[in-house]
Amino acid sequence: MKATAKAHTNIALIKYWGKRNEAIILPTNNSLSLTLDGYYTTTTVEFDESLSQDQFILDEQIASGEQYNRVTAFLDIIRQMAGKQLFANVTSVNEVPTAAGFASSASGFAALAAAGSKAIGLHLSEKELSRLTRRGSGSACRSIYGGFAEWEMGMREDGEDSYAIPIAPANYWDIRVAAVVLSATKKSVSSRAGMRRTVETSPFFQGWLDSISYDLAEIKQGIKARDFQQVGEIAEANCMKMHATTLGAKPPFTYWHDTTLVVMQKVWEMRSQGIPVYFTIDAGPNVKVLYLPEHEAYIEQTLGELQGVTDIRLSKPGQGITYI
Ligand code: 2P0
Structure with a gap:
């Protein structure tokens, strides 16, 4: 019931700008990004029967408010997918200096989705993981892949076809x-x-x-x-x-x-x-x-x-x- 995952942030070359559904985060256009090696988040999720609520520790501090709420809301999606009512300890370390102007939400939700889904026993393909990650923060769904990735907006209103796909791996081109x-x-x-x-x-x-x-x-x-x-x-x-x-x-x-x-x-x-x-x-x-x-x-x-x-x-x- 415990897993640790590491995800890098990404920079959009074709921007995600506009949602057609805010509740499940569906974009108005495809976007394309490059995942970057310098900035990443490492997250451990442990589901535990003895817990009566989730706990989120970010950079050695107990998180509360909006930060905590976004994490528990995302864990709710994972719990629902797995059909398990278990709370979790989540520990994240961000190597994304906020001062660098990169959103830590991309690496943060990608690492949380990967560690959380694995810890609860879901065996997701990369496509399924990207689709899940999208629900936390749109741009995060592109961070499942290294190198260049494209987030396909999809046509469906249930979001089943809205996820990122790999375009070229990190070692394809050193830009x-x-x-x-x-x-x-x-x-x-x-x-x-x-x-x-x-x-x-x-x-x-x-x-x-x-x-x-x-x-x-x-x-x-x-x-x-x-x-x-x-x-x-x-x-x-x-x-x-x-x-x-x-x-x-x-x-x-x-x-x-x-x-x-x-x-x-x-x-x-x-x-x-x-x-x-x-x-x-x-x-x-x-x-x-x-x-x-x-x-x-x-x-x-x-x-x-x-x-x-x-x-x-x-x-x-x-x-x-x-x-x-
Ligand atoms: C992007 N941005 O493609 C664009 C370019 C900002 C400018 O994705 O509401 O934090 O969590 O889905 O992903 C910033 O928006 O938005 C963003 P939510 P997100 O990288």
């Missing part, structure tokens, strides 16, 4: 991601709230949706050909379109800070000098810069010199779920 950490205060609009507001009010949202199938086809072709320019161009353009939808929302908002634009402009400047480098940005101010290994030293130094940059963290493609 790198630098997380450029900016000195910024906590964001005022969460990704969940921002997504909802955009879907409900932004006239640009339909344009976003209409552009997805082209972006997906092009980026998959780029991955297949290991064409860095094609992958980078599409990823950067897709990120810009996602952020454009927030400007059309009511009330309008943006996740960018002044320093976000400084990094973006530096990336464009390096590119104009012939260095293949691109960026993507999630629901926050930090910028993730895509580059090839041979340009690592130059890019790290150039970005590190910018005002407002507090840290740069480098990552390679990472592995999918592992059991420990």
Whole structure:
């Protein structure tokens, strides 16, 4: 009744932005990501007949409130699948510095789903595990796989066909991601709230949706050909379109800070000098810069010199779920 699993976070190159069902987390579009080796969560789940409620310890602290509620709600799904009414001790350690601007929810729910389902005796395929993980946090369903993964939105309203599939493993192509950490205060609009507001009010949202199938086809072709320019161009353009939808929302908002634009402009400047480098940005101010290994030293130094940059963290493609 006990299992431990490790999962890495991922960065979306084609963004998940919009839900068609909030209760069971069904997206409005397919998304595609790269799993990263630098950031991960290790979680142990032990179901125990003597417990009268779940306990969740995150980074050696007893969790409560929203954090605790999301974990118990997710364990409820696992209990229901297994037909067992048992409570659990959950212990998680995050190697995802929140300051790096990566959501720990992706690695967190992927590790929880893997350890929890194994501990309770469910023998899930990767597809089933990804589908389960989606219920905790959408982007987490992509972290079941290493390397490139695509979350297929599915057509059904029960979510049975909404899960990630592997596109290419971690060792397929060594492309790198630098997380450029900016000195910024906590964001005022969460990704969940921002997504909802955009879907409900932004006239640009339909344009976003209409552009997805082209972006997906092009980026998959780029991955297949290991064409860095094609992958980078599409990823950067897709990120810009996602952020454009927030400007059309009511009330309008943006996740960018002044320093976000400084990094973006530096990336464009390096590119104009012939260095293949691109960026993507999630629901926050930090910028993730895509580059090839041979340009690592130059890019790290150039970005590190910018005002407002507090840290740069480098990552390679990472592995999918592992059991420990
Ligand atoms: C992504 N993001 O594809 C996109 C890009 C943010 C921008 O997935 O409500 O925390 O838990 O399903 O996964 C952030 O949203 O949302 C996210 P929920 P999640 O990575």
